[in-house]
Amino acid sequence: MIRPEETLGERLVAWLELLGIDTVFGIPGVHTIEMYRGLGQSPVRHLTPRHEQGAGFAADGYARASGRVAAVFVITGPGLTNMLTPMAQAKADSVPMLVVSAVNARPVLDLGEGDLHEVHDSRGMTEHAAVFSHRLSDPGQLPAVLARALAVFEGARPGPVHIEIPRDLFGQRVPAAELQRPVPVAAPAASGAACDRAAEWLAAATRPLIIAGGGAVGGSGAIADLARRLDAPVVMTANARGLLPGGDPLAVSASPSLEAVRALVAESDVVIALGTEIGRTDFDMYDHGDFSVPGRLIRVDIDAAQLHRGAPPAIAMVGDAGDAAGALLARLGPPSAQAAAGAGAARAAATMQAATEEIGPKYRACVDFLDTVRAALPEAPLVGDSTNAIYAGNLLHGLPRPRLWFNAATGYGALGYGLPAAIGAARAIDGPVVCLAGDGGVQFTLTELGLAVEAGLPVILIVWNNRGYGEIARYMDAAKVTRVGVDLVTPDFLAIARAYGAAAVRLESVGALTGILADAARTPGPTVIELDEAMVLGG
Structure with missing residues (x-):
């Protein structure tokens, strides 16, 4: 494919197309406008989360549900530091994602003169959360760096790759060139x-x-x-x-x-x-x-x-x-x-x-709940945050095929993962995805409901409500530590859902769940279902 002379920002988008990346999660900023120049005319779809952590978790969910890579565009400084948590989660679980960030112009880098979004040694931060991090010093480096990223995704233990581009490079014109996808890299073969x-x-x-x-x-x-x-x-x-x-x-x-x-x-x-x-x-x-x-x-x-x-x-x-x-x-x-x-x-x-006997009656009740969800929507990925039902499922839960169960309750263990990861998964599979999140964890990224509504994605968010950080509260009680910081004021989740334009349902009995899930799967856009934990666990 011969590309005419264009800016580096436009050429970046052309490369994403060639590499088969069809989705970018990102929040535009003054430092990244030139990255967006080519997106308006591109088949690559841009989805705007409400926070950079949401962007990273969505790219993670996209990859886990589909086995394909999504890209993330963020600004320098706070945009990149907000990405560190989802990058670390992805690295811990070997999940591929391509993170492209801006950085201040080369003449003022690391001078400490108060430039907007200035942070010292941004690559030094990201290289610990990425498989590798590279700062472009010349537009001509882009093809080789993307080829290296693809080699990681295809032929090695995958994880996030970070490319940092100084602001003064984005608008530079790059010569006409033939764009060819890098040769696939095969994984090593056992001896x-x-x-x-x-x-x-x-x-x-x-x-x-x-x-x-x-x-x-x-x-x-x-x-x-x-x-x-x-x-x-x-x-x-x-x-x-x-x-x-x-x-x-x-x-x-x-x-x-x-x-x-x-x-x-x-x-x-x-x-x-x-x-x-x-x-x-x-x-x-x-x-x-x-x-x-x-x-x-x-x-x-x-x-x-x-x-x-x-x-x-x-x-x-x-x-x-x-x-x-x-x-x-x-x-x-x-x-x-x-x-x-x-x-x-x-x-x-x-x-x-x-x-099954070992996990005890409360976790068996959680597994029964998960089985009800699975029976109602057998092909829908179930994405989770750290909450009782997800812990139970990690201990014991069968699925009809891979890529239908993932969460952040193992490995790095980042709260707030579930909802944006479910949004990314729904974009990847173009079908319903169930998210199961506690009332505490979901508040980390609850604003991503706006993205789900905006993109018309069939995400079914089940809020498992115990009015606080229930797991930590139980640990405090067991250790005879006076509860501090775990009993939360929780909002009216259904009112928030309706305010965003999502459907909202309160689950009054577990027996009603199957019908509610069936209705939600047919509803354009997201649905929020709230339940009281005691309904499932008793007590």
């Missing part, structure tokens, strides 16, 4: 020798087990085939749920933090962990500090540095989880008589039954 050895161990295993993390969702087909060949239960972390459908006989849709799942790990003679960092918020949610794998552990991860964190492997392979599963499957012969007998399904079923 043949390591695959041979791992296949030998798996073929000889009598009680094999697969643990799958968020890095494995792209290889769900190959991993499911490997599980069936081995007759191995598949334990799925929160970000891998649905890799095997919840009703699959080999599916263990439960957290490795649960003693029932740890018992399954302990009795397995060979465990293969695919695309999981074995992080504490998934594997040691209760801070017991005793997760271990007594049997032989094989780990596959696209990030070599991660292979010796969490749990030491006996075989470590750098590569894409799905590709590695396919390579192992190709090396395995026909199933043994023991594998054909179907003992794996019995192991999985026993684990799920024990895990």
